[in-house]
Amino acid sequence: MTPNTARRKETSRRAILTAAFDLSQEVEYAKLSIEGIAARAGVGKQTIYRWWPSKGAVLFDAFLMLSEGAEGEQPALPDTGDLEADLTAVLRATVAELNDPRYEQPMRALATEIAHDPELAAAYAERLDGPLKEAKRQRLRSAQRAGQLAEGLDLDVAVDLIWGPVLNRWLQRGAPLTTEYTDLVVTTALNGLRSRATTETAG
Amino acid sequence: MTPNTARRKETSRRAILTAAFDLSQEVEYAKLSIEGIAARAGVGKQTIYRWWPSKGAVLFDAFLMLSEGAEGEQPALPDTGDLEADLTAVLRATVAELNDPRYEQPMRALATEIAHDPELAAAYAERLDGPLKEAKRQRLRSAQRAGQLAEGLDLDVAVDLIWGPVLNRWLQRGAPLTTEYTDLVVTTALNGLRSRATTETAG
Numbered sequence: 171m172t173p174n175t176a177r178r179k180e181t182s183r184r185a186i187l188t189a190a191f192d193l194s195q196e197v198e199y200a201k202l203s204i205e206g207i208a209a210r211a212g213v214g215k216q217t218i219y220r221w222w223p224s225k226g227a228v229l230f231d232a233f234l235m236l237s238e239g240a241e242g243e244q245p246a247l248p249d250t251g252d253l254e255a256d257l258t259a260v261l262r263a264t265v266a267e268l269n270d271p272r273y274e275q276p277m278r279a280l281a282t283e284i285a286h287d288p289e290l291a292a293a294y295a296e297r298l299d300g301p302l303k304e305a306k307r308q309r310l311r312s313a314q315r316a317g318q319l320a321e322g323l324d325l326d327v328a329v330d331l332i333w334g335p336v337l338n339r340w341l342q343r344g345a346p347l348t349t350e351y352t353d354l355v356v357t358t359a360l361n362g363l364r365s366r367a368t369t370e371t372a373g
Numbered sequence: 374m375t376p377n378t379a380r381r382k383e384t385s386r387r388a389i390l391t392a393a394f395d396l397s398q399e400v401e402y403a404k405l406s407i408e409g410i411a412a413r414a415g416v417g418k419q420t421i422y423r424w425w426p427s428k429g430a431v432l433f434d435a436f437l438m439l440s441e442g443a444e445g446e447q448p449a450l451p452d453t454g455d456l457e458a459d460l461t462a463v464l465r466a467t468v469a470e471l472n473d474p475r476y477e478q479p480m481r482a483l484a485t486e487i488a489h490d491p492e493l494a495a496a497y498a499e500r501l502d503g504p505l506k507e508a509k510r511q512r513l514r515s516a517q518r519a520g521q522l523a524e525g526l527d528l529d530v531a532v533d534l535i536w537g538p539v540l541n542r543w544l545q546r547g548a549p550l551t552t553e554y555t556d557l558v559v560t561t562a563l564n565g566l567r568s569r570a571t572t573e574t575a576g
Contacts, residue, residue, distance in 0.1 A: 198489070199489060200403070200489070278488050278489060279489075281488060281544075281545065282484075282485035282488050282489065284544075284545055284546060285481050285484060285485050285544045285545065285546070286401070286402060286403070286481055286482075286485065288546060291545065291546035291547075292546075294545075295546070295547055295548075299545075299547070310566075317568055318567065318568060319566050319567060319568055320564070320565075320566060320567065320568050320569065321568065323561070323566060324557055324561065326548075327538070327554070327557050327558055327561050328561065328566050330538035330541065330542060330547075330558070331534055331538055331558065331561060331562060331566070333541075334537040334538030334539075334540075334541040334542070335530070335533035335534055335537030335538070335541075336537075337537075337541050337545075338533065338536075338537040338538075338540050338541045338544075339533060339537070341484075341487075341488045341541075341544065342484065342487055342488065342494065342497075342502075342540075343487060343488070343491060343494035343495075343498070344494075344498055344502070344533075345498075345529075351530070354527055354530050355530055355533070355534065358526070358527065358530050358531065358534060358565075359534060359562070359565065359566055360565055360566050360567050361523070361565045361567060362523075362561075362562065362563055362564045362565020362566070362567070363513075363522050363523060363526060363531050363534070363562055363563050363565070364521065364522060364523065364563050364564060364565070365520055365521060365522055365523050365524065366523065
């Protein structure tokens with residue numbers, strides 16, 4: 171491949187990914203087609219079929235391209251020493267992003283593709299969600315070292331207890347996703363459901 | 374409508390719902406069509422279009438028909454007095470159902486329709502999930518009255534902390550959904566993430 175061909179190929183790739191992301195904001199996802207993406211990107215649909223097996227795979231790469239911005243940087247959660255405050259802030263930012271009209275439809279589309287496509291789910295778990303999940307575990311590990319979290323705590327389960335309810339409520343639309351809700355999820359997950367009376371009076 | 378017409382209409386309706394449920398087990402959901410359902414049910418596709426606005430709405434009614442079995446019965450969770458044991462048993466049954474090949478694909482299909490369709494989500498929240506959620510709250514309320522759960526606990530948040538991680542892991546395929554996992558979710562949600570050392574030594 172000559173440098174010019176490589177550059178043209180990269181330009182087409184980015185045009186396709188941008189078109190896929192933009193269209194997934196505008197069009198009901200079931201009606202988003204490879205033809206539509208090709209038309210918006212100004213390429214032939216065969217170009218897309220040659221590079222990607224499905225529209226879900228195109229959308230996934232569009233998300234990867236967006237997350238490339240901070241190249242080489244590992245994501246990290248704030249660590250002020252106050253775990254509850256840090257988690258509350260992070261989840262409030264998550265709510266803002268999930269409710270942002272620019273991202274909501276594309277993220278719903280990606281989530282539902284993952285639900286039906288094990289291969290895409292594996293790629294998502296490794297390349298997009300993996301680094302984020304590690305950042306969440308890191309923050310909890312730091313709190314655990316500081317004696318703030320239970321010693322035997324399973325950090326994967328802990329991450330799921332904090333983020334699972336929020337993502338599930340958002341995706342299933344059980345009720346509006348508000349910061350009042352996520353604040354309460356953080357407090358309740360940290361404290362647990364049990365009455366503390368037993369522990370306290372037994373001390 | 375004569376009794377015969379009503380009976381024929383009900384027979385067609387059931388044939389359509391059964392066909393929709395069966396096909397959603399067999400066919401990739403994106404490829405499931407009203408035409409396909411009509412052909413399987415032996416009705417004209419106009420009949421389906423007349424009664425339902427989308428294939429998601431047909432699938433939803435198929436789930437409603439399946440849940441009609443226990444007519445008039447309110448769902449209830451077991452209540453042996455041992456909350457942790459009861460929740461563990463219920464979640465183990467949920468895992469078995471979510472991993473059951475007869476239900477997995479149709480339930481994924483319904484979940485993704487809900488993610489994209491606010492009206493369907495509202496119908497789901499009211500008619501299918503509503504009675505189940507009330508049964509979950511009831512069980513927690515009974516434990517709260519027995520002094521086993523914290524007094525000020527928000528029962529909706531508590532339900533989400535127990536079931537949210539499980540549904541989210543299943544739908545997003547983050548990792549296999551096992552009973553080891555759900556057992557740990559129950560224990561961790563009840564106890565909370567915090568170290569109890571502070572409380573205990575302070576007593």
